[in-house]
Amino acid sequence: MEQWDANDKTVLITGGASGLGAGFAEGFLKHGAKNVVILDIAEELGKATVERLNKAHGNKAVFIKCDVSKEEDITRAFDAVLAHFKQIDVIINNAGNMADAPDTWRTATDVNWQGLVSFTLKGVKHMRKDEGGAGGTIINISSTAALVKLPFVPIYEGSKIAVLHFSQCLAMDPFYEDTGIRVLTICFGTTDTAILQNIETRSYHPKLGKMLAAIVESKFVLQKVESAVTALVEMFKIGAPGSIWLSVENKPVREITPTIDRAFKDFENLFI
Ligand SMILES: NC(=O)C1=CN([C@@H]2O[C@H](COP(=O)(O)OP(=O)(O)OC[C@H]3O[C@@H](n4cnc5c(N)ncnc54)[C@H](O)[C@@H]3O)[C@@H](O)[C@H]2O)C=CC1
Ligand SMILES: CCCCC/C=C\C=C\C(=O)C/C=C\C/C=C\CCCC(=O)O
Numbered sequence: 001m002e003q004w005d006a007n008d009k010t011v012l013i014t015g016g017a018s019g020l021g022a023g024f025a026e027g028f029l030k031h032g033a034k035n036v037v038i039l040d041i042a043e044e045l046g047k048a049t050v051e052r053l054n055k056a057h058g059n060k061a062v063f064i065k066c067d068v069s070k071e072e073d074i075t076r077a078f079d080a081v082l083a084h085f086k087q088i089d090v091i092i093n094n095a096g097n098m099a100d101a102p103d104t105w106r107t108a109t110d111v112n113w114q115g116l117v118s119f120t121l122k123g124v125k126h127m128r129k130d131e132g133g134a135g136g137t138i139i140n141i142s143s144t145a146a147l148v149k150l151p152f153v154p155i156y157e158g159s160k161i162a163v164l165h166f167s168q169c170l171a172m173d174p175f176y177e178d179t180g181i182r183v184l185t186i187c188f189g190t191t192d193t194a195i196l197q198n199i200e201t202r203s204y205h206p207k208l209g210k211m212l213a214a215i216v217e218s219k220f221v222l223q224k225v226e227s228a229v230t231a232l233v234e235m236f237k238i239g240a241p242g243s244i245w246l247s248v249e250n251k252p253v254r255e256i257t258p259t260i261d262r263a264f265k266d267f268e269n270l271f272i
Contacts, residue, residue: 004137004182004237007032010085014039014068014119015095017046019193020141023229024092025049029057031233033090037081039066040095068095068115069107078122090236091123092139093163098195100155100204112159116140117166120183124170128179135180137236140167144189144248152203152212160187164244168260171242182241186232187256189248190216191223221249 011028015021016038025036036053038061040046046063053061062084066077081088093116099108120138127136145153146161164185171183190196199216203209231247239245239255246256 001238002240004239005032006090006233006236008034009089010035010037010087011090011092012037012039012081012088012119013092013094014066014115016040016092017042017049017063019195020188020191020225020228021092021094022049023225024094024232025053025061026056027229027233028090029053029060034060035085036061037085037088038063039068039077039081041065041067068119069110071118074115074118074122078119078126082126087134088123088126088136089134090137090139091119092141092232093119094139094141096141096159096195098153098156098202100153100202102204105155105204109155109159112156113162116163120166120170124179124181127181129181130178133180135182137182137184139184139186139232139236140164142167142185142187142244144187144246146187147246152208152215155204156202164260168242168244168264173242176241182239184235184239184241184243184245186235186245186247186253188228188231189223189246190220191225191228193225196222223248223250227251 006028011033013021013025016025017040028036038046043065050061050063064077067073096112097108123138127133129135140163142163143160145157146164167183167185200209200213227250228247231253234253235245243255243257244260245253247253
């Protein structure tokens with residue numbers, strides 16, 4: 001099995017000021033990353049996280065304010081990272097928001113979906129070996145929300161299956177052979193971060209919001225951030241180009257590419 005190494009890599013993480021993204025920053029620094037660049041809309045939190053990481057790991061973390069729902073912010077931030085570090089080896093498209101309410105869903109969708117697409121395309125252009133780049137890894141954060149059918153937050157669920165399908169289609173042969181870019185997708189189950197706060201306000205309808213809060217309280221097993229970080233780092237080390245992974249309930253990370261491939265084969269068989 002081929003192994004990939006975080007040593008000496010420059011890693012860009014969107015939404016890295018807090019939650020899972022901050023955990024991934026720490027995880028990559030612990031595994032030898034040369035630099036970690038955190039892009040986030042939350043400036044104070046981002047600066048505080050970078051200060052904490054720099055104290056622990058010796059000035060390897062940088063914060064750049066960036067609203068990933070805004071194309072001009074993405075361009076400015078991406079160019080700033082390249083001007084400073086010259087090369088980006090790993091992009092973790094992590095920024096996300098569960099906000100299906102009538103006044104928030106459109107921006108949330110821009111964050112979860114368009115922002116991720118934009119960073120992926122910029123990453124592909126920069127990294128592709130067939131146009132002079134050095135190759136690299138792009139990690140797209142999906143969710144078990146892409147794998148289950150639940151009525152509570154359909155806009156969030158839609159954005160997460162879009163992330164999964166975009167990533168698997170992009171990574172189809174001969175993408176890796178041509179570009180040297182490994183696309184990895186990971187579906188996390190419910191994990192203990194701020195996304196779980198005010199859960200009853202996350203739906204497009206108050207009744208569904210209340211039901212969701214009750215179910216999360218009574219039925220869901222919350223994963224620890226550390227388990228999700230361990231899962232992502234392990235996937236980074238062993239994940240084949242184009243592979244899809246699952247991390248739930250503090251269990252070891254598991255590759256689910258064959259299951260997803262089978263499901264799509266079933267769909268394709270419908271047209272034959
Ligand atoms: N926590 C969970 O249960 C799960 C989370 N995920 C996904 O993991 C990713 C991270 O989520 P969490 O850490 O749980 O959430 P979180 O709410 O704790 O952190 C999200 C981070 O993204 C940043 N962010 C939000 N909008 C932004 C914008 N417009 N531009 C830049 N940054 C922005 C926030 O400031 C925050 O630092 C998301 O994509 C989420 O959908 C996936 C499955 C489960
Ligand atoms: C469907 C809404 C769940 C809301 C819980 C709060 C945040 C979760 C964010 C996620 O991205 C996870 C999404 C959905 C979980 C769906 C099913 C649970 C399956 C088991 C598990 O994930 O642990």
